[in-house]
Amino acid sequence: MSPSATRERLSPPITATQVQLFIFTVACVAAFVWSWIFLGMSFSGITSSFGDVSRLVKRMVPPDFSNLSNIVDATIETVWMAVMGTAGAIVLSFPLALGAARNTSPHPTIRYICRTVISLTRAVPDLVLGAVFVSALSIGPLPGVLALAIHSIGMVGKLFADAIEQAAEAPREATISVGATRRQTTRASILPQAMPSMIATALFRLEINIRASTVLGLVGAGGIGVLIQTSLRSLDYESALGAVAVIFVVVTAVELLSVRIRSAILGDAAALAQSSRHGWFSQRIIARDTRVNRKSFETRALSPPWTWDRMFSTATISGFLLALAVAVLTIDIDWARTVPLMPQIITVFGDLFPPDFTTVRSEMVTGIVESVVIAVIATGLGLLIAVPLSLLAARNIMTKRILSTVTRLVMLAFRGIPELIIAVIFVSAMGLGPVPGTLALTVVTASFSAKLFAEALEEVDAAPREAVLAVGAGKIQEFFASVVPQFMPAFTGHFLYILDVNLRSSTVLGIVGGGGIGFLLLNSMRVLEFQTTGAIVMAIFGIVLAIELIGNWVRQLLR
Amino acid sequence: MQVINTVADSDVAVKVTSLSKRFPNGTLALDNVSLEVPRGQVLALIGLSGSGKSTLLRTLNGLHAPTGGKVVVQGTDVSTANGKSLRKLRHHIGFVFQQFGLVGRATCMENVLVGSLGSLRGPRLGVRSYPVALRRKALEQLERVGLSEQAFQRADTLSGGQMQRVAIARSLMQEPSVLLADEPVASLDPESANQVLDLILRIAREDGMTVICTLHQVELALGWSDRIVGLRAGQVVLDQMNAQLSQDQVMEVYRATGTPMQFETESALQSA
Structure with a gap:
């Protein structure tokens, strides 16, 4: 047998699926980096933004x-x-x-x-x-x-x-x-x-x-x-x-x-x-239950027991x-007043057509790009925070119960405020623009996905973990050898889902001044340019459909 | 009842002295168990579910800590070992699980390579993160269990018998002197069960391994082991060399004890 043949047998064959997943990963990283530069984000900027927010929050108390x-x-x-x-x-x-x-x-x-x-x-x-x-x-x-x-x-x-x-x-x-x-x-x-x-x-x-x-x-x-x-x-x-x-x-x-x-x-x-x-x-x-079941049997009841x-x-x-x-x-x-107005809904929907893509084309393109960029950064940053959080929160990974409980409470606290409300607060603290919107979405993404990840981690099969420990592996070795491979599909699935959710959210952030296409959308309605509204709705629809197609492609790779 | 108590210490692979294990919920799983297993012996551990067989095996490699008594494997006191010394000891004890303990999404090769983690520093992820020499060794172990062709197939695409053979190959990576097997064939059909047991026996004889294996099927235990130890309610109730035993004697271990309570629970579950 030639040496190269031996080497081949000692390394896993490279499959089309792996190549596609690799391309997807590289594309995700590239999209994140590009978005980061596009919005001019920096870590010092983020730190000072959170300073602004905490100052505002202090003024909110009591x-x-x-x-x-x-x-x-x-x-x-x-x-x-x-x-x-x-x-x-x-x-x-x-x-x-x-x-x-x-x-x-x-x-x-x-x-x-x-x-x-x-x-x-x-x-x-x-x-x-x-x-x-x-x-x-x-x-x-x-x-x-x-x-x-x-x-x-x-x-x-x-x-x-x-x-x-x-x-x-x-x-x-x-x-x-x-x-x-x-x-x-x-x-x-x-x-x-x-x-x-x-x-x-x-x-x-x-x-x-x-x-x-x-x-x-x-x-x-x-x-x-x-x-x-x-x-x-x-x-x-x-x-x-x-x-x-x-x-x-x-x-x-x-x-x-x-x-x-x-x-x-x-x-x-x-x-x-x-x-x-x-x-x-x-x-x-x-x-x-056993008691009531037995009783209904003994009394020959003809309707099911409670x-x-x-x-x-x-x-x-x-x-x-x-x-x-x-x-x-x-x-x-006021049902008496509004019910007769119902047919107007159809009229308004009719007014959206035909969509008019011409009036504010350049603004529309900017808005859409901005929305996508916001979603990409919020997803990326949010995941970076969520992964360590989820490790702390998962009871089968973090065996110190008190730490996992505290982490869970923190996550719950952040989930308790809807994202647009957080966005409203961030915009009030930092002024209009895509960065406050992005950071608000990041906070929500982090706490929401940490919950999803912690649940996925807790569903990891314990049998391989015990087997890996039994060969004398250390805790970190065990984590990489048995938990990570089991967690990866759930991670990727949740990642796609969160990206999808964030794209939808980022299209409406503009309503509160958080950047993206939402501002234009609301504005076009205020000035009664419904055909432009129609065009924007179509564009949002297109983005959402695109991410759904990408999601389906990657999910099929993971099967 | 103790048969083998006249062997020199150096020839003893496993020595258990007055071992007790009480779980936090109060269950007494092992009650003053003493056992000595000489090197190279193939021992079958039998008993009803819940009789303490699995707990005993798990105490032998420190997956459970005993609440009383002493466990010495290969001259190392398991009950006092911790952290590094425990991991080092585990590295030389193979463990085969009823549910195989394979990472289904990983390839067979990667699952086998996991067996070498005890000799490596730092975490590994993916076949390529292991040294080539170890990969070659993993392939040899897969060859030994007759599955080298499936090396890069995902473990969850295999049949139950094949999965258990991959798990055995994983143990072989550890070059164990003691192999513990917890119901290795309970999830398998009779054909695969025989294959897996034969494989374990063959390897044990070739490598001079000590094997302690829990089994449900009395005929398998009789036909396959050197010695049979029976547990009931955490106590040793039978300990005989195989040749001196009849099937009836062994079946006595399975004599029903205190079943009404169990029946109660089951009927409650069914009606719920």
């Missing part, structure tokens, strides 16, 4: 709660908007998901149409939708609710369809074989399987929509957002912090609650019983319906 009743009213409106928007999204998504899922769709053409509608709604940011609806229906919470409902279809519809497609095939066949109709089959075999996941999705979306609705006020679509901006503009910093504090409390509480409810709905009782952390509580639940799962799901659903009823009855929407 928070002023003197108009607390206003803040509370606005917060309640914000929450009701989110509830109604989510309810609307569920109602609209359900039939779309049934049409889009492989196993329930009546026809391939319908499936294709449903899928397209679902992805289209996701591509237009909710703030953009909100702005369009405001120009049709004038300011107030209703345009906000509609914007949330339409934009949420993208996620809710997709995850509903996924849940339906993941339902096991055998029960469906069994139901068909007893002579059930298509609708009976769906009802009897598919929905029961998909329901827990669908409830969890709806809750998760409600959580996202509460964040989103806090900033819809910035385009006049109702909620608390406008209160913060007004206070900052009138230099009433203490009141601004008062409103931010209330948002923080609501968002954080909703997140903590939603995570608990979702894991309770998704996790089955048997898995709960085995987890030592909830040992005592879950043992009690299982004991109770097991923990059943009580929990029922309570969640009725809680949501109750909130929805209160929202519809109490929210400040």
Whole structure:
């Protein structure tokens, strides 16, 4: 055997996938460096910017709660908007998901149409939708609710369809074989399987929509957002912090609650019983379930017993319906006046066409480039911060429990303030421009992706880790040999997702003066140049579609 | 019951004295276990799930720290070893897991190379980060287990039996004097199980390795080992050279003990 042949066998063959991944990595680094230079970023600049921000934050303390009743009213409106928007999204998504899922769709053409509608709604940011609806229906919470409902279809519809497609095939066949109709089959075999996941999705979306609705006020679509901006503009910093504090409390509480409810709905009782952390509580639940099951058997009951799962799901659903009823009855929407205005939405959407790319072409190009650059830097910098944070937060990596808990709390604190609110604060501290927008997005990216990464790290299979330790490897060797290879696919997947999210966010940062195409977008609407608006929406749509295509390409490489 | 207690210390590969292990949740997994394994012996450890077999193996290479007693492997006291000395000791003890412990996304070659980490300084990522001499050695080990053609295939593309053979090749990289195997064939079909056990036995004889292997299947244990040790509720209840044993004697180890509670839990889980 020739020496070269030996060497070849001792090194892994270079595959097309590796080459493509390498190109992708180099392109990402190049894009980051170019963006960094384009915006004239520097670390000393960043440090002094955070100095500006901390000075502003100091002037915000102590928070002023003197108009607390206003803040509370606005917060309640914000929450009701989110509830109604989510309810609307569920109602609209359900039939779309049934049409889009492989196993329930009546026809391939319908499936294709449903899928397209679902992805289209996701591509237009909710703030953009909100702005369009405001120009049709004038300011107030209703345009906000509609914007949330339409934009949420993208996620809710997709995850509903996924849940339906993941339902096991055998029960469906069994139901068909007893002579059930298509609708009976769906009802009897598919929905029961998909329901827990669908409830969890709806809750998760409600959580996202509460964040989103806090900033819809910035385009006049109702909620608390406008209160913060007004206070900052009138230099009433203490009141601004008062409103931010209330948002923080609501968002954080909703997140903590939603995570608990979702894991309770998704996790089955048997898995709960085995987890030592909830040992005592879950043992009690299982004991109770066993008891009620036995009782209904002994009494030959003809309706299902109230097991923990059943009580929990029922309570969640009725809680949501109750909130929805209160929202519809109490929210400040003049239905008699606005309902007749609904057709105007179609008129406004019609006004967007044909898109006019000519009027502000150079500004539009600059704006789009700026948006992309902001997203790229925020993603890159955010990840640089997020990776070490996630290592500290992951309980299977950082075995000192106190450190991981503290890290988690810090991350949670930063997630509690919606990114556009952070952007508003940064812009107030540093002035208009893309840099404050970038830094605001970086902070949010860091805390959000650190959470995703920590979760992915905790899902790493422990068996190879133990095996690597058993050969006598040190802790760092073990980390690189067993954790890193397992973590890489999740890392890349989350990276693409975060880049995607940041591109959408950076297109609306301009609304609060944080740079990018958003300013032009809002401005074109204010001066009623709807065809230019149409062109910008098309451009945003194009960027989002491009990143989705890149994402699909890389994900397929990683499979 | 102790059979082999008249061997010179230098010929003893593993010596366990009054070993106890109580887990933080209160379970007493090992209860005053004493055991001496001479060099080159192939020992099968049998017992019900939860009888302490895995815990015993894990205590032997320091994956679990004992709460009482003493463990000496190859003249090193495992119970007092820590950090560097523990890693050095582990480097000379091979460990084969029921679930293989392979990094599925990595190639077989990389998984085998992991076995040499104890002799290297600093972290490694990817086959190319290992010295060529070690790569050549890894390929030889893969050849020994009959998988050199799959060297650059991802580990998760292999069958269960093949994965376990890769895991054995990883242990061989350590040139171990003692090989611990924790249910190495429990996840395999009978055909692959035989292949894997034969492979372990062949290598043990060729290299003069001491093997301690937990097994569920009594027939396999009888046909394959030199000596059988049975555990029940953390205590040694059987310790005999293979030739003196009948299947019935061995089955006695599996005699049901205190099952009603277990039944209760299971029915509760099913109804939940």
